[in-house]
Amino acid sequence: MSNGIVAKLDDKLRAKRESFDKIPVVDIAALLDRSNEHKVAKEIRWALSNAGFMYVKNHGIPQDFVDSVFDVSRQFFDLPMSQKMELHVSKSNVALRGYIEPFGENTDPGKTKDLKECFDFGPERSTLEGPFFGPNQWPSSLPELRELTYGYHQKMVDLAKKLLRGIALSLDLSESYFERLMRNPISIQRLLHYPPQTGYIGEEIIGIGAHTDYGNLTILAQDDVGGLQVMNRHGDWVEGIPIHGTFVINIGDLLQRLTNDVYLANMHRVVNSSGRERYSLPYFIDADFNAIIEPLPSCVTDSNPLRYKPVTCGEHKFGRFAASYAHLAKA
Incomplete structure (x- = not known):
């Protein structure tokens, strides 16, 4: 709830309220039921080549289930700091599971x-297997967190595979193209809490700094608070206003690399100047740790020459995380 104190944003943090035709809403019902996959694929291609972001509706995930996950997420972040720190991400070593x-x-x-x-957290593992693969950590005082959020994670795995089928078709590839890269993919479900900011807000401290996502695909559920900002092709920050019943979808560095910059991994950030607590549920799916990502031959042309050398998914992603976590400096 707002305390009545209005935030004053630095000019560099202001986002424009523009028509969100620029971040299109794609109805994916015809992709899921296979009644008109190519029509949806065409809309996906426009969205990812121009904005790098899209909202998707008619995705098949019940809103009341999403709401229940938000509720238990709030309960988790309301736990005493001492209980949350018992689950600190550093205790998972390079698996990167736990509280930050x-x-x-x-x-x-x-x-x-x-x-x-x-x-x-991510797919359950009994032992540490290497970067991004290891046991999850769960709070003993909130057992429903595991049941609800892991069930949500599994629904996101399924939805991501369907979206990647549509992305493959949008690139004139076989709908099963990504399956060979994703036999045991890196997969992270995140719960996020952004405290409100008041007074003057500059770039030094905001909800999350400007970045592109590291991997293949992100599926984001956001509450009704707002604060997501996406950079458009003109370098302006545009608000990613919450639309009830949708997920926000964006691609990461690896898909931009795969398409040789035909598709855009767009810069985005969060500035929570609402005076309210903000919560979101981003799910990230990438490829197998050793999967080699290199530009598709169809995306390399005389007018769009080869821009990237091959890289393995795990090498790229772990390198990005190592720059963000202090405990990985010793890993």
């Missing part, structure tokens, strides 16, 4: 400290 305190991860460390707290 405010300022514990900074996505644009040269400019911004991130005023957010997170809880990360």
Whole structure:
């Protein structure tokens, strides 16, 4: 609830309220039921080549289930700090599972400290297998967190595969193209809490600093508070206003690399000047750790020459995380 104190944003943090035709809403019902996959694929291509972001509706995930996950997420972040720190991400070593305190991860460390707290988990593993693969950490005082959020994670896995089928078709590839790269993919479900900011807000401390996502695909559920900002092709920050019943979809660095910059991994950030607590549920899916990502031959032309050398998914992603987490400097 607002305390009546209005935030005053630095000019560099102001986002324009523009027509969100620029971040299009794509109805994916015809992709999911296969009644008109190519029509949806065409809309996906426009969205990802021009904005790098899209809202999707008719995605098949019940809103009341999403709301229940938001509720238990709020309960988790309301736990005493001492209980949350017992699950600190550093205790998972390179698996990167657990709690991250405010300022514990900074996505644009040269400019911004991130005023957010997170809880990360992924596919269950009994032992530490390597970067991004290891046991999840769960709070004993909130057992429903595991049941609800892990169930949500599994629904996101399924939805991501369907969206990647549409993305493959949008690139004139076989709909199963991504399956060969994703037999055991890196997959992270994150719970996020952004405290409100009041008074003067500059770039030094905001919810999350400007960044592109590191991997293939992100599926974001956001509450009704707002604060997401996306950079358009003109370099202006545009508000990603919450639209009830939708997910925000964006691609990461690896898909931009795969398409040789035909598709855009767009810069985005969060500035919570609402006076309210903000919560979101981003899900990230990438590829197998050793999957080689290199530009598609169809995306390399005389007018768009080869821009990237091959890279492995895990090497790229872990390198980006290492720049954000202090405990990984010793890993």
